Amino acid sequence: MSVLVFAESTSEGKFKKTSFEVTSYGKKIAEELATNLVVLSINASENEALYKYGAEKVLNVSNAELSSFNAKNYTSIIVQAAEKENAQVIIIDSNANGLYIAPMVAVNLKAGYASNVVEIPSSTAPFTVKRKAFSNKAFNNCSISTDVKIIGLAKNSYGLFENEVSGSIEDFSPVITENNLKSESIEQTTGKVTIADADIVVSGGRGLKGPENWGMIEELASILGAATACSKPVSDLGWRSHSEHVGQTGKPVAANLYIAIGISGAIQHLAGINSSKVKVVINTDPDAPFFKAADYGIVGDAFEVVPKLIEKLKEFKVNNA
Amino acid sequence: MKILVCISHVPDTTSKINFTDNDTKFDTNGVQFVINPYDEFALTRAMWFKEKQGATITVVNVGNASTEPTLRKALAIGADNAIRVNMEAIDGFSVAQELAEVVKSGEYNLVLAGKESIDYNGGMVPGMLASILDYNFVNACIGLEVEGDKATISREIDGGKEILSCNLPLVIAGQKGLVEEKDLKIPNMRGIMMARKKPLSVIEPVSSETTTSTKSFDKPAAKSACKIVEADNVEELINLLHNEAKVI
Ligand SMILES: Cc1cc2nc3c(=O)[nH]c(=O)nc-3n(C[C@H](O)[C@H](O)[C@H](O)COP(=O)(O)OP(=O)(O)OC[C@H]3O[C@@H](n4cnc5c(N)ncnc54)[C@H](O)[C@@H]3O)c2cc1C
Numbered sequence: 001m002s003v004l005v006f007a008e009s010t011s012e013g014k015f016k017k018t019s020f021e022v023t024s025y026g027k028k029i030a031e032e033l034a035t036n037l038v039v040l041s042i043n044a045s046e047n048e049a050l051y052k053y054g055a056e057k058v059l060n061v062s063n064a065e066l067s068s069f070n071a072k073n074y075t076s077i078i079v080q081a082a083e084k085e086n087a088q089v090i091i092i093d094s095n096a097n098g099l100y101i102a103p104m105v106a107v108n109l110k111a112g113y114a115s116n117v118v119e120i121p122s123s124t125a126p127f128t129v130k131r132k133a134f135s136n137k138a139f140n141n142c143s144i145s146t147d148v149k150i151i152g153l154a155k156n157s158y159g160l161f162e163n164e165v166s167g168s169i170e171d172f173s174p175v176i177t178e179n180n181l182k183s184e185s186i187e188q189t190t191g192k193v194t195i196a197d198a199d200i201v202v203s204g205g206r207g208l209k210g211p212e213n214w215g216m217i218e219e220l221a222s223i224l225g226a227a228t229a230c231s232k233p234v235s236d237l238g239w240r241s242h243s244e245h246v247g248q249t250g251k252p253v254a255a256n257l258y259i260a261i262g263i264s265g266a267i268q269h270l271a272g273i274n275s276s277k278v279k280v281v282i283n284t285d286p287d288a289p290f291f292k293a294a295d296y297g298i299v300g301d302a303f304e305v306v307p308k309l310i311e312k313l314k315e316f317k318v319n320n321a
Numbered sequence: 322m323k324i325l326v327c328i329s330h331v332p333d334t335t336s337k338i339n340f341t342d343n344d345t346k347f348d349t350n351g352v353q354f355v356i357n358p359y360d361e362f363a364l365t366r367a368m369w370f371k372e373k374q375g376a377t378i379t380v381v382n383v384g385n386a387s388t389e390p391t392l393r394k395a396l397a398i399g400a401d402n403a404i405r406v407n408m409e410a411i412d413g414f415s416v417a418q419e420l421a422e423v424v425k426s427g428e429y430n431l432v433l434a435g436k437e438s439i440d441y442n443g444g445m446v447p448g449m450l451a452s453i454l455d456y457n458f459v460n461a462c463i464g465l466e467v468e469g470d471k472a473t474i475s476r477e478i479d480g481g482k483e484i485l486s487c488n489l490p491l492v493i494a495g496q497k498g499l500v501e502e503k504d505l506k507i508p509n510m511r512g513i514m515m516a517r518k519k520p521l522s523v524i525e526p527v528s529s530e531t532t533t534s535t536k537s538f539d540k541p542a543a544k545s546a547c548k549i550v551e552a553d554n555v556e557e558l559i560n561l562l563h564n565e566a567k568v569i
Binding site: 097108111115128144179183184224236245248277297300312320 | 485535536539
């Protein structure tokens with residue numbers, strides 16, 4: 001028996017931060033179940049980096065044919081690894097690829113799957129986990145009744161825990177079968193922090209009046225190493241691309257810090273960003289609902305406050321470098 | 322082209338979320354139900370195929386009789402017929418299994434769904450359905466074209482998008498981008514009248530196998546009040562974020 005974690009890496013072979021989070025989480029579950037942790041990686045270049053988070057054994061697949069993600073192949077590799085390691089619990093992150101393959105892995109292994117899980121199981125018999133539901137307006141305590149269990153861990157919910165072990169790497173060569181789902185091209189913005197990876201997100205709303213005013217949002221984001229985001233009307237109006245729309249019907253945000261500028265705080269907006277740890281609002285209207293959801297707020301005009309904030313943050317960065 | 326669109330019946334996005342029966346059941350009292358927004362994107366794309374390429378659209382929901390108004394709304398938007406599988410939607414797997422039966426018996430080779438329902442946020446039904454059927458599957462779909470037996474699909478990835486191609490049969494899980502907000506259709510009077518006459522068949526479930534079950538619900542802990550910082554004192558905000566919240 002074992003706990004299997006899938007640690008995703010980028011096309012350059014570097015692990016995503018969430019890979020260390022799922023490994024930390026997997027280690028804890030393995031301890032609770034008194035079993036071993038096995039971490040599966042595909043074409044990763046720094047497998048040793050997983051030891052720090054408790055990966056006793058890394059199952060490493062290196063195969064040039066897998067240089068780009070293919071959902072069917074990746075599903076099949078996880079299934080083969082789970083069977084080989086007799087995995088009882090499988091943990092997958094909530095990045096785009098993780099969300100894509102987890103349901104398929106579940107069907108192939110006849111496993112129950114709980115997504116959006118935010119904590120260590122509250123009990124292992126019955127196996128019960130707490131997950132986000134109703135778009136962050138509630139939690140659902142959910143029991144998985146199958147022998148094999150799949151957990152989709154919500155991003156930034158458990159955190160990273162160091163637990164250095166002297167691990168080992170085992171090469172793994174699963175069977176790969178041809179399929180007709182082909183990747184034709186990938187368009188990726190390079191050099192920009194994505195909302196999925198970001199620790200800090202700076203988000204602008206209709207209060208910013210027009211797309212020409214986003215310069216200060218981008219500058220603030222770049223000083224903080226943050227991703228930029230926006231409210232739904234801003235993307236509907238075409239001021240910013242759809243990929244920046246956050247909220248209940250857009251992307252979820254689970255950052256350490258979310259800064260909302262000129263955003264009223266409608267229930268649908270808040271639902272999507274509420275899992276962020278610390279929320280800051282800058283808005284001219286002291287009655288804007290966002291102030292009820294935020295930890296820190298400034299009642300003021302974004303066009304005055306944000307430039308000042310940029311200036312002072314630059315000084316802060318120099319002094320704290 | 323025969324398209325099946327999966328419709329989830331969910332509380333309106335403005336609903337207050339409360340629970341009854343010792344926090345084991347969602348309290349539907351006073352709640353308005355709507356077509357799941359992601360499914361509405363899928364339905365709207367299906368309508369495009371119907372108008373431009375001549376498709377027929379069946380909408381399906383797994384649920385009890387209370388979901389029928391939502392299916393009627395989908396018919397009013399323009400679907401041709403509806404199916405309700407008469408079963409409480411207990412978990413994602415059992416729903417996917419019932420949908421798989423509907424797909425097989427209706428021989429649909431294009432199934433459009435939303436990437437998740439906004440109530441349970443499971444995000445699993447479309448992928449499970451495709452796996453049960455051994456169909457191709459693309460998640461977080463933001464673009465879909467079909468020519469004969471070939472589909473070209475874009476999906477959102479972290480920080481960008483990927484263009485994929487595959488053969489039908491295919492299941493996609495859509496989101497905004499698949500169609501634009503302005504493409505969404507509000508049913509008109511004629512659509513609503515016609516929807517009353519369109520076939521809505523009720524079929525019985527084939528299996529009741531589940532893999533997960535809800536034990537209870539919790540509400541998030543109440544949050545402490547917002548600390549207000551003066552607009553001319555942004556240094557104080559930086560100080561709080563650095564020393565108190567420790568996020569910068
Ligand atoms: C089914 C459905 C789904 C939805 N999903 C989402 C979603 O996923 N995400 C989302 O964001 N919305 C969503 N919405 C829309 C939501 O209801 C709100 O309409 C939207 O969030 C409002 O965006 P906003 O805050 O940018 O704009 P507004 O509500 O117009 O707010 C602008 C704010 O800017 C402030 N302001 C104006 N000038 C300034 C200034 N100079 N400086 C500082 N502040 C200023 C104003 O006081 C105001 O509070 C959804 C709606 C529906 C019906």
